[in-house]
Amino acid sequence: MKIYDFTGAPNPRRVRVFLAEKGIQVPYEQVNIATGENRKPEFLKKNPMGGLPVLEFDDGTYLAESVAICRYFEGQHPEPNLMGGDAKEKAVIEMWNRRMEFEVLGLVAAAFRNTSDFFKGRIPQAPDYGEIAKAAAIKRFEWLDGELATRKFIAGDRYTIADITGLIGVDFGRASAIRIQPEQKNLARWHAEVSSRASAKA
Amino acid sequence: MKLYDFSVAPNPRRVRIFVAEKGLNIPVQEIDLYARQSRTPEFLKKNPAGQVPLLELDDGSYLAESVAICRYLEGLHPDPNLMGRDTREQAFIEMWSRRMELELFGGVDRYFQNTDPMFKGRFPQFADYAEAQRAYAVQRLTRMDGELAGREFIAADRYTIADITALVAIDLFTGLAKQPFPSGLPNVKRWHDTVSSRASAKA
8 A cells, every 4th residue: 555645735735644643654655746747647547637645555446535545544444533433423524624625725725726836837827716716715714713713623622634624724825825814813723733733744 | 304405506406316316305495595595694593604505403403515414314324325335435436526526516616606697796707717617627527438438337336426426517517507518428428318317316
């Protein structure tokens, strides 16, 4: 088993933090997105979308999509639980993870993709849309600050995959100057807490 | 249990098809998005995001997000299975459902939101972004045609949630978004005919 990874990108970090929380060791192989290694025919055979991370099984099959990879490891190693116990908890965590994914990480990533020099020439950029996405992401930080006034973690009273997605979304905001504001005390408190876990360095 | 629904919108349809495939009867309350019924204080108390579908549970709590609702129902009623039986199958179905969601449904939805007069004034629409998203969705369908050359369904040897996501995306593209069904994709067409002929597709 092996994970194709790129330490500079947000999605691979989601899986690295998840595995660090689980205490699972999987060998990593770097695929450099900056030099376009993920667009070479050899890698596209593994994941035709060219996205990272990708999990390679010993039988030679490949699993893409960060959350799908996390779900596989959650099934294999249920403890410590990060994706829910019973049907209701699984669903509530999925709801919050998706909110973090679409409302925070997704908007932050859309701002970066459509405005950064990194993506210039790589994808068709719509800078006007990028600015809207950035403004929307800033609003979502305010919303999240309000949500965190009532509980310790994103999905409830314990750390879950939703915190991982939220952490990586907030951290990736820095690349587009989207930051936690001084008055967002709850968001800052949560961010300091999840960043202080050993897994955050993964 | 009660499902807050809007019969015209694509995301609620994902849940309705899922419920139909499971053979469940869940009372439905229509929330008319055109009449801004999802923005009333009463509804915002249930879901501050102002979105449907929304599932009201018997304990009075609310569950939003289509796939989270599906996962809850899958947990309560595992058969017929739509999200995977074992760990590995669950992971691969999730991969395919996400590909359909992020690459196909997402592209179609962003195209629709950036072109349809319904959204004018509610948020800024960008023609360049809309066109890039339309092209992205069509590119995904072209890839899908190759993927479906060797298999009947998207994620497994049977119908799963990934098929629901893709069906709703394509019907949004050719329905509300008024785009022609892309030509030259015989496998996508064959698959679309198959999944559309299921009773659940009318949900």
